[in-house]
Amino acid sequence: MKRIGLFFGTFNPIHVGHMVIANYLVEFSDLDEVWFVVTPRSPFKTKQTLLEDHHRYQMVYEATKDYPKLKPSNIEFDLPQPNYTINTLVYLEEKYGEEHRFCLIMGEDNLKSFHKWKNYQVILERYDLYVYPRISEAKVPEQFKSHSKINRVDAPIMEISSTFIRTQHKAGKNIRPMLPHEVWNYLDEMNFYRS
Numbered sequence: 001m002k003r004i005g006l007f008f009g010t011f012n013p014i015h016v017g018h019m020v021i022a023n024y025l026v027e028f029s030d031l032d033e034v035w036f037v038v039t040p041r042s043p044f045k046t047k048q049t050l051l052e053d054h055h056r057y058q059m060v061y062e063a064t065k066d067y068p069k070l071k072p073s074n075i076e077f078d079l080p081q082p083n084y085t086i087n088t089l090v091y092l093e094e095k096y097g098e099e100h101r102f103c104l105i106m107g108e109d110n111l112k113s114f115h116k117w118k119n120y121q122v123i124l125e126r127y128d129l130y131v132y133p134r135i136s137e138a139k140v141p142e143q144f145k146s147h148s149k150i151n152r153v154d155a156p157i158m159e160i161s162s163t164f165i166r167t168q169h170k171a172g173k174n175i176r177p178m179l180p181h182e183v184w185n186y187l188d189e190m191n192f193y194r195s
């Protein structure tokens with residue numbers, strides 16, 4: 001049975017911050033693979049302008065194609081929106097429950113609002129969380145500080161965001177080092193985030 005870490009995000013676009021975390025986890029934890037689950041619509045990001053799902057997926061595919069332990073997933077594309085993680089976990093369990101064991105990968109910033117996620121107690125009962133450090137001011141709620149299902153991983157911190165990349169690209173700045181080169185090529189060829 002493989003142990004799979006699920007890394008959920010909008011990936012608009014995927015950047016080296018995401019890649020460093022995912023690669024760190026497959027190399028330095030007990031995870032066999034990390035799946036980047038491309039979310040059509042995140043519950044807390046309803047107003048964001050997003051590239052079409054298949055373009056965001058394609059960029060994740062391009063970024064991961066030379067990393068056998070990192071995989072793109074479009075499992076949420078046909079699920080109801082906004083995409084609540086608990087629903088996706090139930091679906092993944094039905095589909096792969098016999099061959100894989102899943103856990104969640106989350107930045108400390110997300111842990112701080114995790115108590116607002118749909119059925120977060122059920123998620124914690126059933127799944128391990130791998131939490132990596134982020135720089136943010138909000139406090140981790142007391143209930144998550146020494147929880148048996150929450151494992152802290154000492155991954156490197158690289159504070160860049162897709163929002164920063166989109167905004168600065170539009171402003172004409174060079175953001176190429178923040179993207180895997182295949183992602184830059186795709187984004188440049190398709191003229192994304194220019195207007």
Ligand SMILES: Nc1ncnc2c1ncn2[C@@H]1O[C@H](COP(=O)(O)OP(=O)(O)OP(=O)(O)O)[C@@H](O)[C@H]1O
Pocket residue numbers: 008009010011012013017018021106107109110158159160161162163164
């Ligand atoms: N530089 C980074 N290092 C580690 N984790 C990150 C980084 N940037 C984003 N994440 C986390 O990766 C997950 C997926 O990222 P997502 O694409 O949704 O966010 P983002 O890069 O912050 O995008 P946006 O700026 O568009 O909101 C989220 O849980 C987010 O907190």
Ligand SMILES: O=C(O)c1ccc[n+]([C@@H]2O[C@H](COP(=O)([O-])O)[C@@H](O)[C@H]2O)c1
Pocket residue numbers: 008009010039042043044045083084085086110116117118
């Ligand atoms: O299930 C929920 O209630 C829920 C609430 C907020 C976020 N999520 C998931 O967490 C992922 C990262 O969230 P965000 O908003 O930081 O991009 C997002 O892609 C969703 O899959 C899930």
